[in-house]
Structure formats: structure tokens, C-alpha cells
Amino acid sequence: xxxxxxxxxxxxxxxxxxxxxxxxxxxxxxxxxxxxxxxxxxxxxxxxxxxxxxxxxxxxxxxxxxxxxxxxxxxxxxxxxxxxxxxxxxxxxxxxxxxxxxxxxxxxxxxxxxxxxxxxxxxxxxxxxxxxxxxxxxxxxxxxxxxxxxxxxxxxxxxxxxxxxxxxxxxxxxxxxxxxxxxxxxxxxxxxxxxxxxxxxxxxxxxxxxxxxxxxxxxxxxxxxxxxxxxxxxxxxxxxxxxxxxxxxxxxxxxxxxxxxxxxxxxxxxxxxxxxxxxxxxxxxxxxxxxxxxxxxxxxxxxxxxxxxxxxxxxxxxxxxxxxxxxxxxxxxxxxxx
Numbered sequence: 001x002x003x004x005x006x007x008x009x010x011x012x013x014x015x016x017x018x019x020x021x022x023x024x025x026x027x028x029x030x031x032x033x034x035x036x037x038x039x040x041x042x043x044x045x046x047x048x049x050x051x052x053x054x055x056x057x058x059x060x061x062x063x064x065x066x067x068x069x070x071x072x073x074x075x076x077x078x079x080x081x082x083x084x085x086x087x088x089x090x091x092x093x094x095x096x097x098x099x100x101x102x103x104x105x106x107x108x109x110x111x112x113x114x115x116x117x118x119x120x121x122x123x124x125x126x127x128x129x130x131x132x133x134x135x136x137x138x139x140x141x142x143x144x145x146x147x148x149x150x151x152x153x154x155x156x157x158x159x160x161x162x163x164x165x166x167x168x169x170x171x172x173x174x175x176x177x178x179x180x181x182x183x184x185x186x187x188x189x190x191x192x193x194x195x196x197x198x199x200x201x202x203x204x205x206x207x208x209x210x211x212x213x214x215x216x217x218x219x220x221x222x223x224x225x226x227x228x229x230x231x232x233x234x235x236x237x238x239x240x241x242x243x244x245x246x247x248x249x250x251x252x253x254x255x256x257x258x259x260x261x262x263x264x265x266x267x268x269x270x271x272x273x274x275x276x277x278x279x280x281x282x283x284x285x286x287x288x289x290x291x292x293x294x295x296x297x298x299x300x301x302x303x304x305x306x307x308x309x310x311x312x313x314x315x316x317x318x319x320x321x322x323x324x325x326x327x328x329x330x331x332x333x334x335x336x337x338x
Contacts, residue, residue: 003334005289005296008032008039008324010077010263011047013305016317018047023320024102026070031320033074035327039118039300040071041080042262044110051110051225053090054103064113073143078116079259083107085236087123098216104144105136112140118260120148120177127161134169145177145260154184154255166258176255179304180283184244187212188282189266190310195237197314204234212241218323249287256295267307269325277332278325289333303328 009032017023023031025047029040044051050059071078085103087094095103104125119137121130121144130144137144146162148154154163159176166174172186187209204225213220213229218241225238252259265286269278279285289301303326308317 008300008302010041010304016308039079081111082120149179175258175260181265194310200234
């Protein structure tokens with residue numbers, strides 16, 4: 001059977017190389033295209049020079065012309081713009097409702113001009129703001145999807161309120177973007193190793209890992225360590241054990257109609273004996289991809305590498321190779337692509 005799932009990359013994956021000046025925006029697009037990952041997810045504030053603050057003029061048409069030429073050069077397609085909501089832009093107060101809506105409308109215009117179809121809605125965006133912006137988004141041919149990102153899950157009231165908006169206004173314009181970090185079934189080794197290098201207590205680190213990996217009460221463990229006055233590094237690792245979550249993969253089935261895009265989060269690709277492709281250590285993609293196929297998901301799996309920050313103190317970061325191995329895994333799991 002031919003899968004309808006498509007492969008892409010969030011340029012967030014190349015953040016280390018971008019910020020250190022070893023890759024520019026075109027280099028990032030080229031690296032994704034080289035792996036056959038033709039869907040390009042962008043972050044305006046991170047990688048698009050001159051991206052406007054709320055209230056500033058939109059980017060000039062010359063940028064969007066250059067962008068379209070870039071997409072044509074590599075045979076790529078813009079998929080999603082990841083928006084951020086700077087609620088603390090002004091000293092002494094938060095943005096009010098109308099200001100937040102105006103900020104989101106800027107992102108909608110930008111997304112449409114990129115030629116992308118959707119916006120990843122950062123989770124701190126109130127659902128009422130999304131609902132107010134929905135007619136504007138529909139007029140621009142853009143959908144909006146709240147990111148379901150740990151520690152939030154589909155069971156949280158905040159996410160449910162966003163999906164209630166989707167049910168009211170229509171899933172063609174409002175939905176969700178599940179981040180596969182809600183399926184971290186083993187605490188990432190790179191996170192644990194970084195904590196140990198930073199001075200975490202090895203015995204307590206083992207307890208934190210064992211508690212998380214056995215789906216134990218990580219909050220109770222954190223509370224106990226905090227009461228005991230545990231050092232900050234070890235306590236930080238325990239906090240990671242609370243923040244990360246391991247939802248059942250089948251929860252995707254219950255929300256299939258609202259899933260617009262997938263953040264294919266990964267921390268560490270590693271070799272597994274007997275396989276000709278590498279595996280993600282913490283997240284069970286071998287379970288996730290079949291479920292997405294079964295529910296008829298026809299959007300993008302957008303690789304999002306987040307291991308870089310956990311290894312940069314100890315070894316050179318090679319995000320390009322990590323993304324390449326992740327894409328090779330996705331290609332193998334998806335099988336025959338449409």
C-alpha cells in the first residue's frame with residue numbers, strides 16, 4: 001500500500017549550525033532536500049533576517065520572491081511557519097487580546113506569502129485568540145494548529161479548549177500539531193549524560209531514569225528530592241523526568257480529524273543490530289508511523305532534532321547527519337511514498 005505520509009524537516013533542527021554561522025538559510029534547505037525531505041518548516045524569529053516585531057511592517061516582497069526561487073531551486077515546498085507570541089513585549093503588562101490577534105494576523109500573512117499552508121500555534125496562545133483570527137486565516141488559505149507539546153497532552157484542558165475551537169470553526173482552518181515528544185517512552189540518554197557531566201549524582205540519576213522508564217511517579221520523586229535539598233543539577237534531571245511524558249501512541253487515533261502536521265521530535269539516533277537504518281532511542285517511531293498510516297494521515301512528518309543542546313559541551317554537533325539518519329528511518333518506516 002502506498003503511504004500518504006510525506007517527509008519534511010523543521011529548520012529548527014539545524015539551529016546549532018545556523019547560530020554558529022556554519023550554515024545559512026539556504027544551506028539548511030539544501031541539507032533537507034538532499035535527504036528527500038521536501039517539506040520545509042520555518043521559524044521566522046530564528047532564521048529569517050528582518051522578521052518583523054508586531055506592529056512593524058511586513059517583510060518586503062523581495063524576500064518572498066527570493067524564497068520562492070529558493071524553493072524552486074531545491075524542489076522543496078514550504079509547509080508550516082512556527083509562530084511565537086511575545087506576550088511580554090511591553091514592560092509592565094501583557095499583550096491584550098486585540099494585540100495578540102494582530103500579532104497572529106502578521107504570522108498568517110507571512111505564512112501565506114511563504115506559500116505554506118499552516119501555522120504551528122505556540123502552546124501559550126489563548127484559544128480565544130485563535131478563534132478570533134480564524135476568519136482571517138481562512139481568507140488567506142492558512143490553517144492554524146496548536147502544538148501538543150510535553151508536558152501538555154491531549155488530556156489537558158488547555159488543549160481541549162483549542163480543539164473545541166477547531167470543532168466550532170472547522171478543522172479545515174483550526175487543528176493541532178502533535179509533537180512526538182509526548183511519546184518519550186525512555187528518558188533520552190543525551191539528557192542524562194549531560195546531567196552527569198554537569199555533576200549530577202550518579203546514584204540518584206539512575207533512580208530518576210529507572211522511575212521514568214518504568215512509568216513510575218516522577219512527580220513524587222522530584223518532590224522528595226526537592227525536600228531533601230538535592231543539588232540543582234540532579235534536581236534539574238528529575239524535573240526533566242516530570243516535564244517529559246509517555247502517552248500511549250493510540251491517542252493519535254482519537255484526534256485524527258484535527259491533526260494537521262507532525263513534529264517528528266528526536267534526541268538521538270543510534271544503530272540497532274539487525275536493522276539497516278538507525279533508531280531513535282527514546283521515541284517509538286515503529287509504533288507511531290503505522291498508527292498515522294491507519295488513520296489516513298496525509299501530512300508531513302517534520303524532523304525536529306533537539307539533541308544538539310545536550311551534547312555540544314562534549315562533542316561536535318552534526319545536526320545534518322542526525323537529520324539524515326532520522327530521515328532514513330522515516331523513509332524505511334513509511335515504505336512506499338506517494
